[in-house]
């Protein structure tokens with residue numbers, strides 16, 4: 001049968017954000033797939049260099065609507081590390097609380113999207129209705145549903161009162177009950193299993209080779225979670241399980257996320273019941289001492305990495321964001337190969353892609369007035385050369 | 398164990414429940430007290446330090462000198478004359494503002510106030526540039 005190549009996206013009803021996938025088809029079966037990024041590039045890293053550290057907080061928050069707390073927390077951890085600031089314990093606990101609430105809201109959102117892509121719209125309607133409860137919690141505590149703006153350099157901006165705590169616990173109890181129902185539903189409803197089992201296979205070796213992160217990696221049986229591997233905030237004091245699953249398919253990703261929800265509820269309650277007393281923020285000077293810093297964070301979609309270089313002024317010299325979706329996209333290309341065209345939306349949705357986080361490698365040459373998007377091979381070559389100059393040889397890797 | 402139509406009983410139950418959505422705009426939306434809405438300004442408190450302008454991430458706020466300045470207080474016999482307190486206006490660009498309330502937090506004189514006003518959309522661009530005097 002002859003092969004044809006069709007583009008999926010950048011504008012396509014199955015994609016929530018513009019991104020392009022070139023699929024090589026043999027009949028209905030996919031024999032090759034490439035991912036092309038760059039349709040959502042907004043120049044945020046460059047913009048960050050022209051703003052002060054405080055202003056950047058609100059810019060970085062807008063890297064992504066759903067992981068807004070993840071990005072600011074990673075950024076702020078870098079800033080605080082460079083400023084050598086002792087963040088109060090209560091502030092760290094509140095940040096952890098928000099991180100987990102955010103994970104709940106993101107995973108419930110994903111559950112809905114997955115239901116929708118499977119054609120199980122009842123699930124979509126129910127999970128999104130229940131997601132309102134956690135959005136209410138976030139709004140009650142921070143003032144906003146999406147961009148919480150709770151972080152500030154040196155702590156958090158708002159404290160939690162006893163009344164708010166009771167409100168959150170009431171809503172979380174409701175969500176626990178609903179989530180247990182969804183888990184039962186996912187395990188017992190034949191439609192879900194038929195649509196997700198053996199779809200988008202990602203064996204553990206491939207997941208490691210392609211650098212999959214977050215629930216995508218954990219659903220291939222890889223126990224990798226920054227919260228456990230290198231605890232930040234107050235995760236080393238919290239009691240939670242690292243969820244993995246070994247079916248390596250979309251079903252596994254569904255189960256991992258659903259069970260992670262349960263762990264998150266447990267953590268939210270634990271943090272709320274043991275909030276340390278004390279101040280919620282300390283003062284940090286506007287200027288940050290020169291230095292470099294890298295930090296990572298387990299965002300709902302996987303490991304989020306920020307690099308920050310300070311030059312002694314009140315503005316950063318360089319900020320680099322590596323969002324989890326970028327790490328997972330390599331695996332998507334693999335997952336699609338050998339699958340069916342009709343499964344593509346589900347497979348793409350299964351990594352919970354966030355393209356607005358991801359798009360940031362386009363090179364603009366002002367002298368020649370030329371724009372160039374670097375491919376994987378070129379980037380690899382460039383980075384090997386760069387490290388050679390520093391005396392490290394990565395050629396064999 | 399696989400049970401087909403597992404969700405059916407739940408669907409039937411939901412037929413008799415109240416809708417989860419609210420009837421906005423016919424019904425008022427519920428706003429939490431922490432909500433960050435339009436920023437209001439009190440001119441008599443402002444000292445024109447421009448701190449708010451400097452922290453604003455969206456360049457949404459300007460603090461120019463007012464066109465009309467109050468007269469200096471009448472000089473008191475035997476004391477050096479007191480300079481008049483300068484008066485400042487505030488221009489808020491509602492379409493630039495991201496409602497982060499960083500300006501409110503940084504203002505040393507509490508001249509900026511966070512309100513609960515959120516219905517700010519308008520078809521008239523002029524409405525989005527508020528000049529508080």
Ligand code: SF4
Pocket residue numbers: 436452453454455456457458493494495496497498499500501
């Ligand atoms: S709320 Fe934020 S964006 Fe709006 S004027 Fe104040 S600092 Fe600027």
Ligand code: SF4
Pocket residue numbers: 442443444445446447448449450460503504505506507508509
């Ligand atoms: S920070 Fe407050 S006092 Fe200073 S210029 Fe702004 S509104 Fe006026």
